[in-house]
Amino acid sequence: MPTLPELRDKLRRPLELERLRGFENKAVAGGLEKLMDGPLAGPFPKVREALRGYDDLSLAEREEALEAALNLLQDGSPRPSSPPKVARQDPQIPAAPAGSRLGPSAPLAQLDWGHGGLKKLNALGLQTLRDVLHNYPRRHEDRRALPSLAEIEDGQKATVSGVLISKTRTSPRPGMQILNAVLQTSSGERIKATWFNQPWVEKNLREGAKLILTGRVKRFGKSAQLGVEYMETLDSSSGNSASGSISIGRIVGVYDGKDGISQDFLRKSAQIALSRSDDGDYLPGHWRKQCNLTDLTDALQGIHFPSDEAHLSRADYRLRFDEYLFLELRMLLQGEDAVLLGKRFTATDRDMQDFEAGLPFQFTGAQRRVLYEIADDMRSEQQMARLVQGDVGSGKTAVAACALYLAFKDGYQGALMAPTEILARQHYVNMQSYLAPLGVRVGLLIGALTPKQKAEMQATIANGLVDIVVGTQALIQENVTWANLGLAVVDEEHRFGVAQRRKLLAGRPDVLVMSATPIPRSLALTAYGDLELSIIDELPPGRTPVETKLLQDTHRTQAYGFVMTQLREGRQAFVVTALIEENENLELLAATQLADDLRVILPEARIDLLHGKMPAAEKDAIMERFRAQAFDILVSTTVIEVGVDVPNASVMVIENAERFGLSQLHQLRGRVGRGSAKSYCLLVAGEHSQKTRKRLKIIEGSTDGFVIAEADLKLRGPGEIRGTRQSGIPDLKLGDLASDVEIIERARELAKHILSHDPVLKHPRLSGLREELQARSNQVAYREVI
Structure with a gap:
């Protein structure tokens, strides 16, 4: 069994990581509050209390809470540090001549950083002059005119500076220690500062030391004292009484650091780096x-x-x-070349008009604008690489079909790759509808085909006897050879790996990427930085927005009562259960249990189940039966998130809605409202906190996927919306x-x-x-x- 010091060290590590990551609540899965509810924090109730409500705090408040928690974990001995592995400094690196200017790649060992300074910088992962120059402050404080405590209202935060003239320690009751100190400012004002249950601070306080303290002011009548949350000690070499001060009397940067590495040292290091860099x-x-x-x-x-x-x-x-x-x-x-030569199509206006004339509807203005952007790219000799974004029902598939028709008219083949067989079959039906009347031969290549069917389709592709092929990853298998691939359309590209996409693009066809997942423009321009961006921001006329209602799980009976009224009107319903702890087995168990419960609650309803562990053929069979109205309610995991089209489904119930991101909820909601009937989405929340309610109210009040995606980005950050490593977006410092x-x-x-x-x-x-x-x-x- 671990000892108390070992448990303390294990708990301290994620807290220190959270500090290094800028208090974004991403150091551990589920956030710090979830960590505090676990067994690791059990022996440390004061730490747990210090971090209570951490999820709902502002960044500044999180910083205060975390520093207090780390102080509570200190046991009087130096904290063990776990610096990142750094390259060993070559002891033979010569010192730079005095006063010389160095390039940004110069090793830090060439300069004098003071006693132990190089080791401190290395412990922060800083190896070169560039590293120090770009080790930006995480925030700035205005210390040009530090206030008198007499001017500060009770509860407000303040920063003060002065010389320590006395300190006392008291223990008013068992288990409580109070450290009081008195500072004298340059104006002669005496300030009382207080630390609660932080005995280790005392050894760092010596009379005559210059201190900068930040904390909240507590007023007692006309007198006031500062409850210290943050302290800097300025050494005698800082020159902080002079006009050239780097820690007071100016706007001052506050850096991420480690124990034993003071803010004063980091500022002086930045000053040295600036003075010696070219x-x-x-x-x-x-x-x-x-x-x-x-x-x-x-x-x-x-x-x-x-x-x-x-x-x-x-x-x-x-x-x-x-x-x-x-x-x-x-x-x-990213690619081997910055600009690739692609195919050059004629892409005439007449061909686009001919395609539109065969549709049972007219293109919207947004569809037509995006089509012209695509056609301009196709006419260029450079390879088209364009992302078409559009909300559910905006008509991306029709735009892609028109682009494929333009490729066909110039004698090229086209490919449309979808992430699932269900979606591939649906696209195949749509392409047949759009293109077959225009003389285009459309084929399907998916894993569920028999070996004989696959071989026949592969031969047909290789011999150029099919014009457009719809498929899944089967399109990029080694035994698929294209006679003349001119345009590749990739649907929901983020579900494919980079290597998968490159296999399809080996012949340098023009590339059109479609996404029904609304992505904020800023994220699209970075995560898909190698693609030009087109947005279909207009829905076809006549589409009725899905009415969304947020319910607590205590009103679940009411939700399913409404579902039953819709079923009696001849409609169908989706019920979706959330992913549980990234565990497919638990997810399957929850979905199965939910289906069983609904059979008891709604004995009149015909209910079936769909989940990710089913073979593709079984999933397809269930979806076909649901489309054919062979049963009333489909209980499903998130496998139905993308692309599934069941026009008769008018209700979507999402259980434990708080476990989904807003954009994912919007995608799920898009599975209904695809027919003529008024449609509804019921969000059933198992968590009742104010924060959860506020977040889910966003999707209850908006049907605009891009507005929702912007809100999701602000709430969750880019890494959670589209994996940071997957997208190639590094952590942004500023x-x-x-x-x-x-x-x-x-x-x-x-x-x-x-x-x-x-x-x-x-x-x-x-x-x-x-x-x-x-x-x-x-x-x-x-x-x-x-």
Whole structure:
């Protein structure tokens, strides 16, 4: 059985990781509150109490709570640290000549960082001058005019600075220790500061020390004291009484750190790095002027030691712009070449008109606009690489069918690859409907075919006897050879791996990616940075929005009573159960139990079950029976999220709706409302917190997938919406995808301009840009490894 110190150390590690990750509540699965409810936190009730409500706190409040929890875990002995593995410094690295300027890749060992300074920087994963320069503060404090406590209202937060003149320790009752200290400010004011149950602080307090304290003010009549939450100790060499202070009397950066590495040391390290780095800028002056960017030296100075708010603002903008610029360059340079030659189609307006004339409806303005964007790409000799986004029912499939028809008219084959066999069969039916009347031969290639059927279709493809082939990953098997593939349409691309997509693209066809998963524009421009973006932002006339209602699980009977009224009117219903702890077996168990429960609650209803562990043929058979109205309610796991079309289904019940992201809930909701009948989505929440209710109210009040996706991005962050490693988006130090659309678009425009003139950054004047891109790419790879 682990000892108490071992348990303390195990609990401390995720808390320290949470601090390093910027208090985003992502250090452990499910968040810190879930960790605190587990057995690991059992022996530490005060720590559990300090972090109560952590999920609902602001970033600043989380920081305070976490620091308090870490202080409570301190047992009086130095905390063991687990620094990231760093490369060993070569003891033979020569020191740089005094006063010389170094390039950003210079090893830190070339400079004097003070006693133990190099070891401290290495412990933070900082190896080069560039690392220190771009180790930005996580926040800034305005310390230009630190207030008098007499001016601060009760409960407000304040930062004060002064010299420690006395300290006392009291124990008013067993289990409580109070440390009181008195500081004298430069104006002569005496400030009382207090620490509760933090005995280890006392050894770091010595009379005469210069301190900066942050905490909440507690007023007692005319007197006030500061409940300390954060402390900095300034050493005697800081020069903080002088006008050139780096820790008081100015806007001051506060950095992520570790025990034993003070803020004062980190600021002085940034100061040294700025004074010894060269004044080079990897962005040429005409591009900086074009994009209204300050130079790199001014930006780095401004992020570490801003002279005023305007300086900090222009520094932040330049460095955020650079983050997105290098991200876009990485995405655009993913392939072997920056620009690939593709097929060149005629793609005439007449052909598009002929296609539309055969439809039972007219294209919307948005569909027509996107079609012209696609046609322009197809006419170009460069390979088309375009993402078409559109909400459920916006008509993406018809647009893709028209593009495939344009390829057919020029004698090319087309492919449409879907992530599931259910969706592939549905696309096959739609393509037959759209294209067969125009003389287009449409084929299907999926895993469920017999070996003989597969062999026949593969031969048909190789001999050019089929024009458009719809399929799953069966389209990219080694024994599939295309006679003349001109256009590849990939539906829901994020469900395929990069390697899978590249197999289909080996012959360099034009590429059209479709997604019914609304993605905020900022995320689409980064996660799909190698694709141009088209958005179908208009629904066809006559579609009735799905009415959505949020219910607590205590009203579940009411929900299923409503379902029964719909069934009696001849309608059908989906009931979806949530994924449980990423465990398919538990998910299957929950879905099976739910189906059994509903058979008891709704004895009149015919009920069947669909789940991810079923063979593809069985899934298809169940869906076909549901479409044919052979039963009334389909209980399903999230396997029905994408693409399934059952026009007679008018109700969607989503159990434990709080376990889904908003965008996923919107996708599930899109499975109903596909017919002429009024449709409904009932969100049954098993968790009743204010936070959960507020989040689910967003989807109750909106049917716009892009509005919902923006809200999801703000609530959950990009990594949870579309896996960070999968999308290639590194952790952003300054950028905020939820609000940076304009700056992302400008950075992307510049990245495309640069690569259009120099596809592999060969020009000597771009050597600095190339070196910086390589360095940042290596840092991303390093973070993923560790």
